[in-house]
Every structure is written in C-alpha cells, then in structure tokens.
Amino acid sequence: MRTGGAAQALAYEKIREQIVTGNYPGGMKLIEERLAEEIGVSRTPVREAIRRLEQEGLVRRKKVFKPSAKELRDHFKMRILIEAHAARMAATYMIDDDLDELKETVGKAKAIRDDSAAVVRENKKFHDLIVRETRNPVMIETVDRMQSIIYLFSRAVVINKRPGLLDEHAAICEAISARDPEKAARLMEEHLEADLEFTLAIVDWEE
Template sequence: MAKQTSAYQVAYERLRDYILNGELPRGEKVTEEKWAERLGVSRTPIREAIRKLEQEGLIKEKRVVNPSETDLRHIFQVRILLEGFATRCAATYMNEATLQQMHNCIETAKNGGTEEIMEANEEFHNIIIQASNNPVMIDTIDRMQSIIYLFRRTVVYYKRPFLIDEHEQIYQAILAHDADRAEQLMKEHLQADLEFCLHLLKQ
C-alpha cells in the first residue's frame, strides 16, 4: 500500500509539474498507458493522479486544460469575490508582522528575477487569503491554486503592466485600514489580470 501511494504521489507531482511548466502543452491528451510507461509505474497510480489533476482543474476530459474565455471568466469571478472579501478582512485585522511580510513581497518583486516575482506574487496573495481567517474560503482557494498558478505564470512571464504597482496600492490601503478601498483595489487588480489573459487568448 505504501509503495502504491508513493507511486501515485510521484505520478501526480510529475504530471502536475509538466503541465505547470508548459512541457505538457494545453490541449494535449493524457493517456494512462503512455504515462505509466514513461514514469515506470502501473496504470493505477496514473489513473489516480489524473483524477486529482481533474479535481484541480488542470486536466479536463483526459486533456491538459485549455481554458476558454468562459472558463477564464468563471474562475476569475470566484477569485474576485473571495479575494476581494479577504482583502477587506486584511485591512481590518492584519497585524504589523504580517504587514511587513507583505511589504517584503513587494520589494522582492520590484528587484527580483522572474521566478522570484512568481514566488513573491503567490505569497502576497496567500497572505491576504489567510487574513480572512475563514477556513472554508482558504480551502476553496487552496483547491484552485494549480489553475491559479497557470494564470499567475501568464501575467508574470508576459510582463503585465503595473502588476507590482497595484500590489503596492493594495498594501497601502491595507496599511491605512481602508477596507473599502483595499477590497476595490483587489477586485480591479484581478479584473486586470483577467483582461490581460483574455487578450493573450485572443491573439
């Protein structure tokens, strides 16, 4: 049983990483036979890995997800609602130590390379989500993290304008405990992410 679990974990992590780094392109079919042979495991752990990746939104109908315009809008609608509310909570309750962590994320993103910007971007948003102190909300966003990563990679690698400036504005609103402005800025920030991704999709 332990060996089976290990094989499943390896299969899941390898497939997930191939999708997230673009080695498995969007729309490509993922077959149990091919990946069992490639990873040197039986079909069962591959089947389980595919099932988990389907739950995370990275595989759809046995193919690597290739989000349509409608898919993008639906995903971002959920993010805008949840992260907007989480940002309102952050402006109300966030302590000094956590505010400093947010500030550090912004400074890292201003001065870092692409991978550092990716990590700082992710941490910035996660800090705000955790500030909601709502375990249901946190779990909901957590289950979306893989698909969110794809969009985060798009806005960072294709250098969406004003990305870090908007983080700075959100941080300043939270620092000032201006809940209304903080929530609105986060919603506008995510809407800009959506529009940028939609623009690339149409090219």
C-alpha cells in the same frame, strides 16, 4: 500528500510537472498506459493521480484542461470575489507582523525586477498572505484551485509583465495598512480585473 502511496505520489508529481511547465499542452489526452510505462508504475496509481488532477482542475475528461476565454473569466471572477473579501478582512484584522511581511514582498518584487521567477514567487506570496486573512480553509483552498488554472495561462502573461502591477500591490498594501477595508477591497477587485483583462488580451485563443 494526504492520500495514496509512493507510486501514486510519483505519478501525480510527474504528470503535474509536465502540465504546469506546458510540456503537456492544453487539450492533450492523458493515456493511462503510456503514462504508466513512462513513469515506471502500473496503471492503477496513474489513474488515481489523474483523478486528483481532475479534482484540482488541471485535467478534465482525461485531457489536460484548456479553459475557454469564458471559463478563464469564470475562474478569475471566483478568485476576485474571495480575494476582495480577503482584502476587507485583512484591513480589519491583519496583525502588524504580517503587514510587515506583506510590505516586504512588495519591496522585494520591486528590487528584483529582472528575475522573473522570483517576481512571480513574491507576487503569489502577496496574494497568499492576504487570502490567509480570511482564516477560512475552504476559501483558501478554492483560491488555490483557481490560481492553479489561471497560472496555467499566466506563464505567458507573467513574462509580458503587466505595467502597473507592482504599484497596484503597493496601493492595496497601503489601504490595508490604513485600515480601510472598503478601499482595500475595491483596489483588490480593480487589480484582479485588470489582470483578467490583460490575460484575456494577451493569450492566443485560436491555436
């Protein structure tokens, strides 16, 4: 953790945990005093933790962030723009060791279709490896923020695993391997667009 002390770190972890597990649902008001009591610290570190979660995009105006369909789309589009660029960079610059690792994640994910959590982990790693090729911390961090928010919704989506997802990963991997930047970028774009549409279709926007 880059700032703050122990109490703040504790508050941050605990609140974040509750949000990403869905235990604190979207729209829920975060009341400082209550959280402070629950966690066993004073209001001050809770406040700071909430501010950090706000910066991270998980909290908005003291409430657990609940993006509209439009907002989810906006976050996805930002991610698509960066990841398509990243795929282009990867096809151009990725060294063979990393390429091997990339292939490995696809293989692993194929092998363990049943362990949902593990598949999620491999898929995230796949994208992270590619984004890393931008060699641009600003972009890497931005994608991370987008992912945090998208994953808030994707719990549902990941369980209803989208058909073709792994094949698309394999195809992207191949394009990078073949050093074809434009194809890699195009495939990545299509892949994430499909993810977006699938997510929008699955999620229940009425609740």
